[in-house]
Amino acid sequence: MSGLIIEVASRRFGSVQALDTVSLYVQAGEFVVLLGPSGSGKTTLLRALAGLETLDAGRITLGGRVVEDASRGLRVPPEERRLGMVFQEYALWPHLSALENVALPLREARHRDWRERARRTLERVGLDAHAARFPFELSGGQQQRVALARALAGEPEVLLFDEPLSNLDAQLRDELRLEIAQLTREGGVTAVYITHDQAEAFFLADRLGVMRAGQLVQFAPPEEVYAAPATLFVAGFTGAAGQVSGVVDGGAVRCGTVSVTLPAPARLQGPVRLALRPDALILHDTPQPNAFTARPVHCAYVGGFFQVWLTLDSGERVLAHCPHRVPDGTVVWITLDPQRTLVYADAALPAEQTVGQSVPAAR
Numbered sequence: 001m002s003g004l005i006i007e008v009a010s011r012r013f014g015s016v017q018a019l020d021t022v023s024l025y026v027q028a029g030e031f032v033v034l035l036g037p038s039g040s041g042k043t044t045l046l047r048a049l050a051g052l053e054t055l056d057a058g059r060i061t062l063g064g065r066v067v068e069d070a071s072r073g074l075r076v077p078p079e080e081r082r083l084g085m086v087f088q089e090y091a092l093w094p095h096l097s098a099l100e101n102v103a104l105p106l107r108e109a110r111h112r113d114w115r116e117r118a119r120r121t122l123e124r125v126g127l128d129a130h131a132a133r134f135p136f137e138l139s140g141g142q143q144q145r146v147a148l149a150r151a152l153a154g155e156p157e158v159l160l161f162d163e164p165l166s167n168l169d170a171q172l173r174d175e176l177r178l179e180i181a182q183l184t185r186e187g188g189v190t191a192v193y194i195t196h197d198q199a200e201a202f203f204l205a206d207r208l209g210v211m212r213a214g215q216l217v218q219f220a221p222p223e224e225v226y227a228a229p230a231t232l233f234v235a236g237f238t239g240a241a242g243q244v245s246g247v248v249d250g251g252a253v254r255c256g257t258v259s260v261t262l263p264a265p266a267r268l269q270g271p272v273r274l275a276l277r278p279d280a281l282i283l284h285d286t287p288q289p290n291a292f293t294a295r296p297v298h299c300a301y302v303g304g305f306f307q308v309w310l311t312l313d314s315g316e317r318v319l320a321h322c323p324h325r326v327p328d329g330t331v332v333w334i335t336l337d338p339q340r341t342l343v344y345a346d347a348a349l350p351a352e353q354t355v356g357q358s359v360p361a362a363r
């Protein structure tokens with residue numbers, strides 16, 4: 001088992017800073033997920049790990065061996081990095097059977113027991129009965145299982161996943177992500193997995209890295225990212241769909257007529273933004289003290305509960321969850337659960353400058 005260290009990695013393409021001084025330490029056996037919107041640098045980082053992309057600056061160490069050091073011009077080629085990779089589009093050889101696809105890298109690496117190993121690994125992903133089938137005779141989910149078996153078979157130092165589930169339907173995605181979690185945990189595999197799917201990221205990650213504009217904005221266990229997002233951007237990207245402006249006034253944040261008390265000592269001053277996950281909002285159908293007045297604009301049943309989009313008097317939009325349907329055209333009152341309300345310096349500052357300044361509001 002091997003860990004992986006990335007030190008101040010940077011990569012620029014023309015005017016785009018695709019990676020901006022990213023540092024990351026992945027422990028042996030750890031499953032790390034990098035989450036971020038399109039263009040945030042996830043693929044560039046993964047490709048740099050695989051040796052498919054060069055770094056302008058920085059160093060990568062895999063299993064104690066430096067495989068890339070831009071300052072020394074050192075670059076170990078991809079085939080010598082002992083990595084396994086699973087891609088979004090499976091990347092299987094169409095003219096080879098499932099077994100042959102899994103066996104090929106083992107044969108290339110001159111493993112004498114390649115046939116037995118390939119068969120055993122296909123069995124681990126539940127495809128031993130389909131060993132003789134060609135990719136076109138397999139479903140998308142089965143093809144991705146073959147690709148997973150191929151990556152696992154060589155017992156790589158580190159397994160890299162490039163959005164492997166994005167081409168599959170919702171049910172298969174859920175099934176396969178569980179299998180990926182179990183297979184990697186069983187084998188103690190060190191893994192780096194990139195995705196822009198929040199649910200997938202939280203499900204799989206031992207630690208979760210959130211990327212934006214080439215930077216790693218937060219790197220922490222998923223519970224911590226959820227409870228204390230480092231920036232307003234992280235809060236928004238991990239489900240805090242509602243934002244409300246306010247101003248720090250003494251020990252409270254004043255949002256129009258509503259006041260949310262901050263814990264002492266409050267570290268924020270001046271204009272702030274409240275980031276609100278749906279579970280921070282409590283809906284009432286009668287007037288309440290210290291409550292926002294809101295109008296529902298859309299209510300959708302999503303299985304087990306309703307998602308309700310509401311517009312506040314200020315025009316700001318928030319999202320709440322509710323056990324029953326809330327009809328359009330009504331008025332409701334919203335109080336906030338202060339323990340779940342996140343407060344950030346106003347986003348007029350770049351979001352990353354607010355790192356460490358989020359504080360849960362208190363009653």
Ligand SMILES: Nc1ncnc2c1ncn2[C@@H]1O[C@H](COP(=O)(O)OP(=O)(O)OP(=O)(O)O)[C@@H](O)[C@H]1O
Binds near residue numbers: 013036
């Ligand atoms: N070979 C390249 N030439 C020019 N620009 C590139 C190249 N590769 C990446 N970029 C740019 O670098 C930035 C980061 O791209 P990257 O593919 O790493 O992001 P990403 O987070 O993986 O996005 P996605 O989720 O859409 O794959 C983007 O602005 C992209 O356009």
